[in-house]
Structures are given as structure tokens and as C-alpha cells.
Amino acid sequence: MRRSEAQLTLIKPAAVIVQQGKLLDYIDGVTQRNETPEEYVRQEIAKSLVREYGYEKAEISVEFTLRLGSKKPRADLVIFDEGDPHDQDRARVIIECKSQKIKSTDRKEGVGQLQSYMSACPNVAYGMWTNGVERFCYRRVDTNGKIAFEEIPDIPGKGRTEDEVERPRFDQLKAASSDALLFAFRRCHNYIAGNQGLQKPEAFWELLKIIFCKIHDERSSDEVEFYATSKERHGLNGRLKAKKRLDTLFNEVKAEYPTIFRENEAIELNPEVLAYIVSQLQMYSLLESDIDVKGRAYEEIVGSNLRGDRGEFFTPRNICQMTVAMLDPGERQVILDPACGTGGFLITAMNYVIEKIRSAEISKWGDVERAETAIRQRVQRFAQNYIVGMDLNPNLVKASKMNMVMNNDGAGGLFQANSLKAPATWDDDLRARQIMGQVDLIFTNPPFGSKIPIDEPSILEAYDLGHIWSYDADTDRWTRTNAVQKSQPPEILFIERCVKFLKPGTGRCAIVLPDGILGSPGLGYVREWILQNTRVLASIDLHPDTFQPHVSVQTSVLVLERKTDEEIAVETAAGRMNDYEVFMAVANHIGHDKRGNVTYVRDKKGNEIVEEIEETLKEYEEGKPVYKKQRTRRKVIDDNTLQIAQAFRTWLSEQD
Known part of the structure; x- marks a missing residue:
């Protein structure tokens, strides 16, 4: 069983250039194949055969030519026993991969094609047919000269018996890799x-x-x-x-x-x-599978079913990772998302802290096995006591709890509640957390839009930003009046509520906001309130395609630190706010285009660049975890969000 750890080390600069419209074959690492939907499925299955099933790359042949009478078709992937020559008579497993538009019942390219290939190879025992959505696995049965095919749950991994596939032991479960879980x-x-x-x-x-x-x-x-x-x-x-x-x-x-x-x-x-x-x-270990692998799989299923009409659009994982890396949470800090959706920010923050805990304990004990108990205890305490999430949509709360359970479990800190209402309206368990003015870090992407206004007077009157403000052109200042707005877009009230959640003087918030708040003349009072009550640490301009292909909206990430009452009083008495530096950046490379397709770094000729990395894999030997290193190649994703986070950390350390 293998699990790809978060830490990846670059071994050397980009060594391979992949031509436009091509991708590098995973098995031989040299051949450049046409980037087609069918090829995508084949490459993902090839990765799975090596990383999950344990086969060596040398045991796998790609586009292996078969002899079927006068025809010479090519099987997508053929597995041979270790050390055997790659001859048709020695083939043990055949795998056929298709694009999603090809159905298993297709007369020419469906499962019948796979079975004809299996019939032509006398020593083939197993076969798999998949188009990325459908998947069928078969065992070949020879009885009295007749060949039949029995459907089975999965093909065996290397060195595994069929019985172990039918009912595996826990130490035989596979950590899903790449898009296998998706x-x-x-x-x-x-x-x-x-x-x-x-x-x-x-x-x-x-x-x-x-x-x-x-x-x-x-x-x-x-x-x-x-x-x-x-x-x-x-x-x-x-x-x-x-x-x-x-x-x-x-x-x-x-x-x-x-x-x-x-x-x-x-x-x-x-x-x-x-x-x-x-x-x-049944063959996967969901708990051992990589965080990003689980995240991709879960987000697609959740996103296609729970994307609502209340301004909900879920934050891409790289933006979650950027903001979490910027604020660098620790295990004794209370972390909150008052509009948690499916839990993307909270899970990213939780796993960021868990990696810190794991590294500290392994360094302390010098042995992974001895450190496991201490890691588990610290993680449990942190997840139960320091992670808090709220959302108005009960279905999203249920989905986020599932996401948390699948990713180390902080589900006990998630609540269905209206974050904008008075805490007295929240349920007893949430009120018991006493989070008003006590939160260390907030990561959030609140619902946007004038189509979902907050118009309840009891809510509006509780907020400075729920009131009407007047503008004095002579002083260029805004002043709050006693009159209450008829309605407000939710994101404006969320700004004030987030700041009030924070500990004065130390609490920090990273919030995704529409750009209108930062530049619209009519919203100057919002900016006035932000400057009066917080120190603006950073403003990150996000690419217009950040939330594509789901929604087109121009946004920024604001990082704010709550001022103390004393700081506010001093500035008010002085009639001016103190000057300070603000970190600013443009996230103009976000790793995907407006259709949601991944984008990669290219050279001047438009060819994609590949880097070689070393990744740490978790395997089990005799039931005990063993960490091993493996070199592999991957395309360089065109994404500068983590570079922005690193630059911010450097800048912040200089300010502090």
C-alpha cells in the first residue's frame, strides 16, 4: 500500500520538453503520445498499476501488438510476470482503455474487444476494460476447451491472490493515486x-x-x-x-x-x-489516500450536486493552499471558516497543521512507528478543539463533515448556523465554543451577490456596515449614520462579522471578496470601515479564471489583522490612521484555464516543460508503515500561488 506524501523535492531543473498537444508516457518516461481523452485514461491507469497494484514499469508493455489471425491489433496495457519476455504467450493481464464516449456495450471497442484479446493469449488470467467512468474486470476460465469470463471486483495486485481481492485484509488496501479515486x-x-x-x-x-x-x-x-x-x-x-x-x-x-x-x-x-x-x-484505503487525491475526487462529486443558487462557488484548492501558507497556522490556534461550504479551507488548514505535527514527532522520536501514537493524539486534540466551521446550508454542512471525516476528522467542530445572526440564535454546542473575539485565524470565501441580499432588519441594525453612511467630500471621509440599509449583499456584512470573530491585536483573516468592494466609489464606506478596524496585511488580485469553469467573477484575497480597541481609540483621537506597508501581488497564473483544464509552463516554442521530482511514499511491510523515496517526472503546472505565499511570509517576517 502506498501513499504519496505532501513533500516533493525537485531533483534537478526541467530536463524534458514535451511538445504541444503531447504528453509523456508514464511507463517508459520517454515516448511522447498524443494528448487525447483515451490517452488520459490510459496514463491514469498506468500510474495506478505501478503505484497501487505494485507492478514494476518493466513488467508493463504499452500498445503491445497482438496476433489475432491476420489482424495485428495493439492492446493498451499488457502485464507480464517479472523477468518474463514480452511475448504474447507470456502475457498475464490485459487492460483496454477508452475515452468516456465509448461505452462498454460498444460492438467494436467495448468489453467484447478485451475478451477477444484475452482469448488470443493462452496464459492471460485477468483483464480490465475502462473508459474512466465504467470499469469491468474479468477472470478467464478454461473449462473443457471452452473459454469463459467471470466478472470480478478487481484484478489482483502484484504478488496478490484472487482471494485477497475478493476480501482483502486491511494491510492489503491500496492508497488511491492520481485520479484513480476520482x-x-x-x-x-x-x-x-x-x-x-x-x-x-x-x-x-x-x-x-x-x-x-x-x-x-x-x-x-x-x-x-x-x-x-x-x-x-x-x-x-x-x-x-x-x-x-x-x-x-x-x-x-x-x-x-x-x-x-x-x-x-x-x-x-x-x-x-x-x-x-x-x-x-473495497480495494482502496480512503484514510491512507493522499489529501489532494481525495480532495479532487470529492470536490467533483460535491460540486456537481450541491452547487447552489445562493452565491456559492467553492474555492479552488490552490487558493486554499496559498492563503493557509500565508498565515501559517499552528496547532494551538483556533481556526474558523464562517461560510465553510464543503470545508475546503478548513481541511487545507487542518492538514497543514497535521504535517507540522507529524514532522515534529518524527524528528523527536526518530522513528515513524514510535511517533505514530503521539501524532495521533496530538492530531485528535487539535482537530476536535481548534477547527470550527459554520454554514447556513445544512446539506453543505453534512458534505463538509463527510469531507472532514475522510481527511483526519474535525467533523465535531462543524455547525449548521447563520454566521451573520446574533450568537444567541446559534445552538448550544456552537455557543459553547465562545468564538466571538477569540479566533486566531479565519479563512473564508463568503457567498457573494446582490441576488441574495440580507434584508432582515434585526441583522442589519447589528452591523456598522448594515447602516447608511454619509460621505464628506471636503474631508474625503465616510461617517456612519443611525439609519439602517434596506438590504446589503452578504459579503459586506461578512467582512465585519469576520473581524469581530478575531482576537484583537493578533487575530488574522484571509477573505475572498469581489473586486467591487476594493474599487467601487459607492462602497468607499466599506473600505473606510476596514481601515478603521483592521490593518491590511495583503491584497492579492486573483486571475479572472480562478473560479472558472463554474462562475466568472473578478476577486481578490484580503488579509486583515484586527486592531485593538486602544489602537482604534488612539487613531480616532489623532484624526488620522497610521501609515504602514501592504503586501500586494497578482495571481496571474492559477494552473487552469476558463474551461477548467490544467495549464502547464511552456517554453518559448509553446512546448510543455517536465520536471523530475522525488516523492516520499508510505508503504506497508509486514503490517508496519515504511517510508520510501521514488523519483518521477511530471509537467510543471503554471501556478504561482504558492510563490506568492512564500513571498508574503518573507515580507511579513521583515515587517515583524
């Missing part, structure tokens, strides 16, 4: 929608229940209970057995998370669909 979540979501007669949002919530069961099984069971064998999948009695195991797990999940699931809630999938979903997820 493929699996997408496949499961589509299968539920297509075979259970549910709309996609309903299918999402059923998938959520099953993911909870999977994580609970990894955390709480002595033996794997989250599994469905191929025999169970193909018989009514077997499907019912699998369903009974999942029902038992889900009852335990409901008892553990009563704020997420109702007591009478059940998994509403028929046994056949449920057994299929379990078979597609």
Missing part, C-alpha cells in the same frame, strides 16, 4: 443514478452513506467488513449478505454521527446496486 467516485455515482432510478443529487447522498461506512470500517473493524465478492454480486443470497454487512456498518455510523444521519435513516439502494458500489471501493 474515476471510482464518478463510476459509483453514475451507476447509482443509472441503476437505482435516482436523480444525481439523490444518488450523491446514497454514495455519501456508503463512503461513511467504508471509512468507519477502516477505523473501527478488526477485519474488513466492507467487501462484496464476485460470487455474492452474482447471486441474490450473496447480495443480501453484502447488504446485511453494510446495514450493520451504517447503524454503527449513525450511532457515531447522530448530527449527520437521522436514527431512522437507511441505505436506500437495492442489494444488486449496493454490492456493485462496494466492489468498486
